[in-house]
Amino acid sequence: MNFSLQNITRNNILSLQPYSSARDEFTGEASVFLDANENPFNSPLNRYPDPRQVVLKNQLGILKKQAPNCIFLGNGSDEPIDLLFRAFCEPGEDNVVAIAPTYGMYQVAAGINNIEFREVLLQEDFSLNAEKILSATDSATKLIFLCSPNNPTGNALQQDEIIRIINNFNGLVILDEAYIDFCPDKSLLGNLEQYSNLVILQTLSKAWGLAAIRLGMAFASPEIISVLSKIKYPYNINLLTQEKALEVLQSSEEKELWVKTILQQKEILKKELARLPLILKIYPSDANFILVTTTDAKYIYNSLVNKQIIVRDRSRVALCGEALRITVGTEAENRILLEALKEIGELNRNK
Numbered sequence: 390m391n392f393s394l395q396n397i398t399r400n401n402i403l404s405l406q407p408y409s410s411a412r413d414e415f416t417g418e419a420s421v422f423l424d425a426n427e428n429p430f431n432s433p434l435n436r437y438p439d440p441r442q443v444v445l446k447n448q449l450g451i452l453k454k455q456a457p458n459c460i461f462l463g464n465g466s467d468e469p470i471d472l473l474f475r476a477f478c479e480p481g482e483d484n485v486v487a488i489a490p491t492y493g494m495y496q497v498a499a500g501i502n503n504i505e506f507r508e509v510l511l512q513e514d515f516s517l518n519a520e521k522i523l524s525a526t527d528s529a530t531k532l533i534f535l536c537s538p539n540n541p542t543g544n545a546l547q548q549d550e551i552i553r554i555i556n557n558f559n560g561l562v563i564l565d566e567a568y569i570d571f572c573p574d575k576s577l578l579g580n581l582e583q584y585s586n587l588v589i590l591q592t593l594s595k596a597w598g599l600a601a602i603r604l605g606m607a608f609a610s611p612e613i614i615s616v617l618s619k620i621k622y623p624y625n626i627n628l629l630t631q632e633k634a635l636e637v638l639q640s641s642e643e644k645e646l647w648v649k650t651i652l653q654q655k656e657i658l659k660k661e662l663a664r665l666p667l668i669l670k671i672y673p674s675d676a677n678f679i680l681v682t683t684t685d686a687k688y689i690y691n692s693l694v695n696k697q698i699i700v701r702d703r704s705r706v707a708l709c710g711e712a713l714r715i716t717v718g719t720e721a722e723n724r725i726l727l728e729a730l731k732e733i734g735e736l737n738r739n740k
């Protein structure tokens with residue numbers, strides 16, 4: 390492999406002089422702040438938040454066993470996904486490769502940035518074939534998107550195939566681990582230092598139960614992180630989000646309890662779904678959702694909507710014919726879903 394960050398960074402980004410905010414130019418201790426045209430009243434919300442998120446990154450660094458300069462924080466994972474395109478992909482010239490089916494935001498971000506999006510189908514069992522991915526790349530391929538556990542399929546990709554891709558690609562590999570807390574396989578975060586072209590995405594939106602505060606994380610080499618930091622909006626993480634995240638990250642016990650409960654509920658849900666004639670196949674899941682093949686996805690989806698139960702219709706997605714994606718809810722919510730599916734099945738049989 391012959392990876393050079395300089396080689397894949399757009400020239401306009403290399404030469405960019407980033408915006409220097411008032412809070413950037415002075416970082417020491419002071420008691421009178423007359424530098425940022427803030428209102429002196431309404432403390433603490435009158436002050437701009439820390440643009441570098443120093444305290445939060447230190448705390449997160451301890452939890453994730455990463456140096457703070459290997460962490461980028463974004464307004465959800467969406468922000469680092471978009472910034473990776475803006476930093477490394479020349480509109481109208483470059484391309485990216487992604488597995489299919491997968492999370493829809495990679496393709497949307499590619500479209501916004503006018504970057505060709507090359508989809509490579511997973512195997513029929515949703516496993517990853519590194520050779521197939523690598524052979525879709527060419528000299529204009531800057532990013533490869535992998536997602537493990539993958540959305541909407543639910544399975545973790547094989548680590549040896551992921552590493553084969555990282556080791557044989559001269560651009561960046563983006564590994565989205567949004568669901569890693571639910572997965573029996575270990576995160577690749579512990580091996581991040583070995584891979585200069587790896588970016589790992591995680592989020593507080595799933596296991597941590599904080600989708601509303603919008604905090605996504607990217608982990609990578611300090612060089613990659615500094616490129617992303619250079620082009621982000623200066624105050625991309627607001628004060629309320631920084632404070633809430635800091636509070637929650639000090640103790641991960643509640644998160645671990647939630648994960649354990651959700652995984653137990655998933656096993657019950659899988660068993661019960663398997664008994665329903667409407668459900669033809671249940672795919673293995675390493676996440677907090679289950680992909681199932683049904684007799685008629687659209688009909689079942691609409692029937693559930695009529696009962697005010699919303700699942701995700703994935704039947705028009707590659708390799709996902711007649712599939713619904715079901716998030717694991719509370720015991721009571723799962724029970725309501727199962728009862729509804731039973732009723733829909735019986736109605737159908739009596740027709």
Ligand SMILES: *Cc1c(COP(=O)(O)O)cnc(C)c1O
Pocket residue numbers: 464465466467468492536540565567591592593594595600603604605
């Ligand atoms: C839910 C999800 C995310 C989370 O996105 P946020 O912007 O952090 O809320 C990221 N990646 C995948 C694959 C997801 O399914």
